[in-house]
Amino acid sequence: MTSEPPPLYPRYCFDLSPTFAAWCFLKIADTRRLSHLPEYEGQNFFFYKNLPIRWVRFVGLIVSILEFPNRRIYTLDDSSGDILECILWDAELQGGSNNTYANNETQKSHPSINWPDFGPGQLVDAKGELTWYKSTWQLRLTRIVIVPDTAAELELWDKRLAFRRDILTVPWALSDKEVRRARRKAEKEELNPQINDKKDSYVKQADGLDWDEIERLLPADAKALKTAWRRVEGRKKADLIWDINVALAKKRTAERKRLKYAGLG
Secondary structure (H helix, E strand, O other), X not given: OOOOOOOOOOHHHHHHOOOOOOOEEOOHHHHHHXXXXXXXXXXXXXXXXXXXXXXXXXXXXXXXXXXXXXXXXXXXXXXXXXXXXXXXXXXXXXXXXOOOOOOOOEEEEEOOEEEEOOOOOOEEEEEEEEEEEOOEEEXXXXXXXXXXXHHHHHHHHHHHHHHHHHHHOOOOOOOHHHHHHHHHHHHHHOOOOHHXXXXXXXXXHHHHOOHHHHHXXXXXXXXXXXXXXXXXXXXXXHHHHHHHHHHHXXXXXXXXHHHHHOOOO
């Protein structure tokens, strides 16, 4: 006798999932277990059981690099039985934060682009948006860094194991009350649907928060924010990023006004 598959909840329930706005730390072979549904085509939502997956993280060796005028494709192998194409577009490189690609040495393959100087055989930690293109899984990179040593590699393995143990293997179930509450919230937000998209996009910036600026502009809250940052995951982390950026925006506006009135702006 087989158990029934877990229910697939409506889109407005996704933000209650522990995977919705989290970096989902997977093995490349785990992509075989992901399903994609026609109603979410183009949104890049995939499903591990009933867990929505969009932002993912992999650790593996670069085994090859293909270079094109506007992108590079790094093929990653994590010894799980599959490989993955990780694509870095020049727009992501030029538009990212200074620490998005944490290699100080760069090479100019094209006059206007400073590509990160990664090579075959290097172990990297890659984060990005998972996509399905021509029957092939790909990762659109938002961050890629070299894993510096064995200790760092073992730490990443532990994090991946913890994500599997604490998230992927735990059934995700919502009560009827939670579903109704999520539906009512979605109905209220229909007048401003961009809010959730903005919150989701902030996950890309998760490792790029400028804590120096936070300590300067929000000195009374910086310590508590750092503590919360280390403890929260999933949607709570996305909400925290949203709140931090809103608070910073207000402080920046106030600072610009102060400098303007002082004749310094």
